[in-house]
Amino acid sequence: MRFRNPAASSGDGQSAPHDLGAMPTTNPYAVSRRSGGLLSSLFLVIVIAAGLSFIPLPYVIFQPGPITNTLGDLDGKPIIQVKGATAYPAKGALDFTTVRVSGGPGVRVNVFELAEAALRKDYEIYKREEIYPTETTREQVQQENAAEMVDSQEVAAAIALRETGRTVPERVVVSQLPEGSPAKGVLEPGDEIVSVAGTATPDAAAVQAAVRAQKAGTPVSIVVRRSGSEKTVSVTPRDVQGRTVIGVALGRDYELPVDVTITAGGVGGPSAGTMFTLAVYDVLTPGDLTGGKRIAGTGTMEPDESVGPIGGIRQKLSGARNGGADYFLAPADNCDEVVGHIPDGLQVVKIGTFADALGAVKAIAADDVSSLPRC
Template sequence: MNRRIATLVAALVPVVVLGVTGSVVTVPFAALGPGPTYNTLGDVDGVPVVQIDGTDVDPTAGHLNMTTVAVRDQLNLFEAIGFWASGRQGLVPREEVYPPDKSKEEVQEGNQADFEESESSAELAALHHLDLPVSLAVASVAEDGPAAGVLNVGDTLVSVGGSPVATASAVREVVSARAPGDSLDIEYVRDGTTQTSAVVLGARPDDASKGYLGVTPEEQPGVPFEVKFNLADVGGPSAGLMFSLAVVDKLSPGELSNGEFVAGTGTIDADGTVGPIGGIPYKLIAAREAGATTFLVPDANCGEALQNVPDGLRLVRVESLDSAVEALQAIGSGADAPSCS
């Protein structure tokens, strides 16, 4: 082998090694980027994303789009560099998406559970906003708790200590304001019959100075119609706000979007509180590319959203379902809406 060939071989070996390594060896990162958006007022494969059966539904049009983040895993070096260089994706340590103590399947199952819980909270928040009936049922009774033998799973709570209760937090507030040993009258409905029983409170496990009832209350729709959410292969709780807005829009006259292409994100509690989410930069990109001109941003995400807002997208700050509805109504009437600026 002459010197020229030897030099060429010596130069090519690192290139070949790099090429093989870069295309075969995976890196400990995951790529996050814009995911699909879904119009909660529309259909997917001919099925309404939000379906309400058993009552009249107001015709809806326009867009109230929920947004998602796409996650790409098992990247090789070249793929990771390509995603990073694109400007549309970001790289995060894989353990931030898939914790080392959980399998990928366990993470996906957890995300699905969060998604289903967000559907329930979205419906309840919408019913509260519309002043429609919501009942408070006993979901569980501690085996050795103060209410054992008095309350049963499925009982509907009406009042605790003389105070009407419609939410789980209301029960906690009344009970926590009393001391262990106090007797509370519990009014409830069982098998269609209203009953009242006294329960002597125990001590709360995490604070012995406060009363403890030993039941888990759970809010349930008290309406004669059914709300279904027909979106598969989506996980996490961040669709809650947009699902709730869709229910409100379908059960009330007029259009919340008022001709605007509105997208947004945010978790929602049954009481209508909107919470922060992750991946806001990618959701903003996804929304704008889908055609959105207005984006509903949880208050706690406003700072990050301002640093990543695409041109042509108005950021509207929301703290609750009520504030989101009010903001959309303001936009529709030409008034100012709370912004992230």
């Protein structure tokens, strides 16, 4: 796309004859017919440009966002704080990366923002419905992002504590009951699911397996722990696309032996989970995990310690390099998007689990990166 300068040349190369020293016979402040036409055209261009800037377009733009060192401070306080255990000073940087999102619920982009994004290699343009469901509101997006951030921080703390040899008990709880759920009015948010049809359910996978083993339409007995005491309830599951479900969203409630607080500012979403886990582990263990290196990365941290894929990997790569990172930890499932979009000077390491991420950081600290897997 090309842009033209709206300024145009006025005049045809010929000057009007006049008698030097004589008084002008016309008003010197009068505008010529040609100049008046040009001014009118320029005014029209300005009006059109102003109008275009107010026309919202149904697109979303991803662009590189800032990076934040999880081992550093935010507003004068450490991002990672622990109580009930020794916090060891950490050098270097374990940066979580972000994406700036323009457009979406409550905020629309205009033609000029879209044109700029089309010219930038590190920007991406999506149709709004590719990113957000049609009826989604801005408040819903903010609430969901905040909830995902809190969950990712809790998982990060639990896994890091387990990696240091501590025991972290886990409870499976009801987190949400959507409208129309067969369990609505029977189960409540916060209920800990102890067993399903007599089968103990120590984790979410066990709950799902026990429910799916039941027959849709037949009441099933579920034992929950509510307000400190156990209670038996009956829920009639239903069939959804060949699977037996009770219509609840499950969450995990960890009993952390150490009080871990993670402050991320106004950033939401789950994609900083891997970097949070590494940072908490570094703070809880003696020595300098990074060897003073600046390492950025991304990826959700799942309860089974696997690293999940994220959106905006291209923007996060650019943001990491712009922020001064030399290394980047990328989820293995994002590798197809990484190839061909690695900024000069940035080394990208492929990770699939927390063990991979921890091993990669230790290798980078030791300047032994030749055998690390790459995308």
